[in-house]
Amino acid sequence: MTIINQEQTTEDIIICRNIHKWYGKHHALNDISMTIKKGEVVVIFGPSGSGKSSFIRTLNALEEIQSGQIIVDGIELSHDLANIEAIRMETGMVFQQFNLFPHMTVLSNITLAPIWVRKWPKAKAEKVAMELLERVGIPEQAHKYPGQLSGGQQQRVAIARALAMQPKILLFDEPTSALDPEMIKEVLDVMKELAKTGITMIVVTHEMGFAREVADRLVFFDEGRIIEQGTPYDIFNNAQQDRTKLFLSQIL
Amino acid sequence: METKMEPPKNTIGIIGWLRKNLFNGWFNSLLTIIFLWIVFTVLYAALKWVFVTADWTVIVVNLRLLLVGQYPQDQIFRVWLALTLVSTLTGLSWGLWKGTIGNLAIALGASFLILSLFPFSGEVKTWLLVNATAIGLGYVLGRYFPILRKPTAASWILLFPFIIVLLRGLGTSWLPIVGTNLWGGLMLTFLLAIVAIVFSFPLGVLLALGRTSKLPLVRYLSIGYIELIRGVPLITILFMAQLMLPLFLPEGVTLDRVLRAMAGLTLFSAAYLAENVRSGLQSIPRGQYEAAQALGLSNFKTTFLIVLPQALRAVIPILVGQFIALFKDTSLVSIVGILDFLGIGRSIVAQPEFLGRQREILIFAAAIYFVFSYAMSYASRRLEKSLGVGER
Ligand SMILES: Nc1ncnc2c1ncn2[C@@H]1O[C@H](COP(=O)(O)OP(=O)(O)OP(=O)(O)O)[C@@H](O)[C@H]1O
Numbered sequence: 001m002t003i004i005n006q007e008q009t010t011e012d013i014i015i016c017r018n019i020h021k022w023y024g025k026h027h028a029l030n031d032i033s034m035t036i037k038k039g040e041v042v043v044i045f046g047p048s049g050s051g052k053s054s055f056i057r058t059l060n061a062l063e064e065i066q067s068g069q070i071i072v073d074g075i076e077l078s079h080d081l082a083n084i085e086a087i088r089m090e091t092g093m094v095f096q097q098f099n100l101f102p103h104m105t106v107l108s109n110i111t112l113a114p115i116w117v118r119k120w121p122k123a124k125a126e127k128v129a130m131e132l133l134e135r136v137g138i139p140e141q142a143h144k145y146p147g148q149l150s151g152g153q154q155q156r157v158a159i160a161r162a163l164a165m166q167p168k169i170l171l172f173d174e175p176t177s178a179l180d181p182e183m184i185k186e187v188l189d190v191m192k193e194l195a196k197t198g199i200t201m202i203v204v205t206h207e208m209g210f211a212r213e214v215a216d217r218l219v220f221f222d223e224g225r226i227i228e229q230g231t232p233y234d235i236f237n238n239a240q241q242d243r244t245k246l247f248l249s250q251i252l
Numbered sequence: 253m254e255t256k257m258e259p260p261k262n263t264i265g266i267i268g269w270l271r272k273n274l275f276n277g278w279f280n281s282l283l284t285i286i287f288l289w290i291v292f293t294v295l296y297a298a299l300k301w302v303f304v305t306a307d308w309t310v311i312v313v314n315l316r317l318l319l320v321g322q323y324p325q326d327q328i329f330r331v332w333l334a335l336t337l338v339s340t341l342t343g344l345s346w347g348l349w350k351g352t353i354g355n356l357a358i359a360l361g362a363s364f365l366i367l368s369l370f371p372f373s374g375e376v377k378t379w380l381l382v383n384a385t386a387i388g389l390g391y392v393l394g395r396y397f398p399i400l401r402k403p404t405a406a407s408w409i410l411l412f413p414f415i416i417v418l419l420r421g422l423g424t425s426w427l428p429i430v431g432t433n434l435w436g437g438l439m440l441t442f443l444l445a446i447v448a449i450v451f452s453f454p455l456g457v458l459l460a461l462g463r464t465s466k467l468p469l470v471r472y473l474s475i476g477y478i479e480l481i482r483g484v485p486l487i488t489i490l491f492m493a494q495l496m497l498p499l500f501l502p503e504g505v506t507l508d509r510v511l512r513a514m515a516g517l518t519l520f521s522a523a524y525l526a527e528n529v530r531s532g533l534q535s536i537p538r539g540q541y542e543a544a545q546a547l548g549l550s551n552f553k554t555t556f557l558i559v560l561p562q563a564l565r566a567v568i569p570i571l572v573g574q575f576i577a578l579f580k581d582t583s584l585v586s587i588v589g590i591l592d593f594l595g596i597g598r599s600i601v602a603q604p605e606f607l608g609r610q611r612e613i614l615i616f617a618a619a620i621y622f623v624f625s626y627a628m629s630y631a632s633r634r635l636e637k638s639l640g641v642g643e644r
C-alpha cells in the first residue's frame with residue numbers, strides 16, 4: 001500500500017489528477033482533475049453519456065483508468081489488489097438499479113460485507129444493521145427479501161448496506177432515477193440526513209432541488225470533461241458556460 | 253359478422269363440464285369418442301396382460317437378484333441397515349421441515365407398509381416394518397426436537413460415504429469386505445447414480461467457473477474438456493473408462509469395473525452439468541458483481557456468496573432434469589458387463605428357464621425407473637416453488 005503525502009492537506013479525501021479513460025476508441029473521460037474535501041457533498045450532473053457514471057466508478061475501481069492518478073483517503077489506486085480492496089473498504093456505493101442480493105434477506109444483505117470483509121462477529125453486524133435500518137426508516141423489513149419491497153425501500157436498504165461498512169465516502173450513481181416519483185422523496189430525505197452527518201458524498205443526480213439544498217459544490221460534465229463547477233448559487237444563478245446554461249434550462 | 257352476447261353456459265357439474273370441454277360440436281365429440289375408444293382398448297389390453305397373461309413368477313423368484321445382485325445373503329443386513337438409515341433421516345427431515353420431504357416420507361413409509369403385506373420371508377417383513385417405524389420415529393423426534401436440524405443436515409451429507417463403507421466393509425470380522433464385483437441390481441443402479449451425481453456436481457461447478465474464468469489457461473482447459481466429453485456418446489466413455497482409465501493410474505492402483513464405470517459416469521455428467529451451471533452464471537446481472545465488489549468482497553467471495561447461490565438456484569430444474577437422465581443412463585453400464593438393475597434383468601431372461609419372460613422384466617424395470625424418476629421430478633418442482641420466495 002502506497003501512502004501518498006504530497007502537497008495535499010489532510011482535508012483532501014479524494015484527489016484525481018488528469019484522468020483519462022477510453023472505451024475502445026471512445027474517449028469517455030478526458031483529462032479530469034478534481035479534489036474533494038472531507039465532508040464535502042458534491043453533485044455531478046450533465047447530459048447522458050457525458051461520463052458521470054464512468055467517473056464515479058473509477059473512484060472505487062469498478063472501472064479502470066488508462067492514465068492519470070487517483071488518491072482516495074491517502075491510498076493511491078493502482079493495479080495492486082490490496083490497494084483496491086483498501087479503497088473499497090473506505091467507499092460505499094449506491095446504484096441506480098439498487099443491486100441488492102435477491103437471494104438474501106434485507107438483514108443479510110446489510111451484514112454480508114461487515115461479516116465477510118470486516119470479519120465482525122455476526123451479532124455485532126446484526127446490531128449495527130438494525131441501527132442502520134432504523135436510520136433509513138424501515139426496521140420492520142429486516143427479514144423480508146428485496147423482491148418483497150418497493151423500489152424506494154430497496155434503495156434505502158442499499159444505502160444501509162453501503163453504510164454498514166462504515167465508509168468515509170459514499171458514491172451515489174443516479175440513486176433516484178429508477179424510482180417512481182412518489183418514492184423519490186423518501187430516498188432523498190435519507191440522503192439529506194446523511195449529508196448532515198459530515199460523511200463525504202459524491203452524487204450523480206438530476207434532482208436539482210436536492211443539489212440546491214445540500215450540495216457544497218456542483219460539477220457539470222459534458223463529453224467526458226468538467227465544463228464548469230461551483231457552489232449551487234454560482235451554477236444556478238451565474239453559470240459562465242453556455243453549455244451549462246443550456247443544459248440547466250432543459251432540466252429545470 | 254355479428255357478435256351476440258350470450259349468457260354464460262352452465263358449467264357446474266360433471267355433465268356441464270363434459271359438454272363444454274369434450275362434446276362442444278360434432279367434431280370434438282367425434283374426437284372424444286375416438287380417443288376414448290383408443291384409451292379403452294389400450295388400457296384393456298394392458299390390464300389384461302398385467303393381470304391375466306403375464307407370469308410374474310420371474311420377478312418373484314429373482315427379486316433379490318434384481319434388488320441387490322450377488323450381494324452375499326449373510327451380509328444382506330448391511331443393505332437393510334443402509335436403507336434404514338435413509339428412512340430414519342427421511343423421517344427426521346419430515347418432522348423438521350415438513351413440506352415436500354414429508355410427502356416423500358409418507359410415500360416411502362406407505363410403500364414399506366404395503367410391501368410388508370406381501371408374502372415375503374419373515375426377515376424381509378421385519379426389515380420393512382423396521383423401516384416404516386424408523387420413518388415414524390424420525391418424524392416424532394424431528395417434530396419435538398427442532399435442534400436436530402443441523403445434525404440431520406450434516407448426517408445427510410455424511411450418510412453417503414458412510415453407506416459406501418458399510419456396503420463395502422472394512423475387512424474386519426464384523427464387516428468383511430464385499431467387493432464391488434458382487435454389487436448389483438437396483439442397489440448398484442442407485443449407487444452408480446448417487447456417486448456420479450455427488451462427484452460430478454462440484455466438478456461441473458468448477459468447470460463452469462473455469463470456463464468463465466479470466467485466466468486463459470484455465471478457460472481453454474475447461475472448454476476443451478467440456479467440448480470433448482460432450483462430443484462423445486456415453487457408451488464410448490464407458491468403454492474408454494474400462495479400457496483406458498487403468499493406463500492413467502499409478503502402478504499398483506487398480507480400479508474394479510464398477511469403480512471405473514462410476515468414474516466414467518462422473519466425468520460424463522460433469523461436462524453437461526458445467527454447461528447448465530454456466531447458463532445460470534450468465535443469467536446473473538453485472539450489477540450483482542459490481543455491488544459485491546463495491547462492498548469490498550474479493551472475487552472468490554463474490555463467486556461463492558453472491559453469484560453461485562443465485563446461479564444454482566436458477567438452474568435447479570435443469571440440474572434435476574439432468575440427474576434424472578443420469579439415473580436412467582446408468583443402465584448403459586450393463587453394456588460393459590456390469591450387472592446393474594437392467595443388466596441383471598437381461599441376464600435373468602437369458603437363462604433358459606425364464607425364456608420369453610422378457611416383457612415382465614422390462615415392464616417391471618420401467619415401472620421402478622419411473623417411480624424414482626417421478627419422485628425426483630416431483631421434489632424438484634416443489635423445491636423450485638419454495639425457493640421462489642424472495643426471487644427477483
Ligand atoms: N462498458 C462500456 N463499454 C463501452 N462504452 C461504454 C461503456 N460504459 C459506458 N460507455 C460509454 O461511455 C460514455 C460515458 O458513459 P457513462 O455511463 O459514464 O455516461 P453517463 O454520464 O453516466 O450517462 P447516463 O446519464 O446515461 O448514465 C457513453 O457514451 C457510453 O456509451
Ligand SMILES: [Mg+2]
Binds near residue numbers: 052173
Ligand atoms: Mg450513468
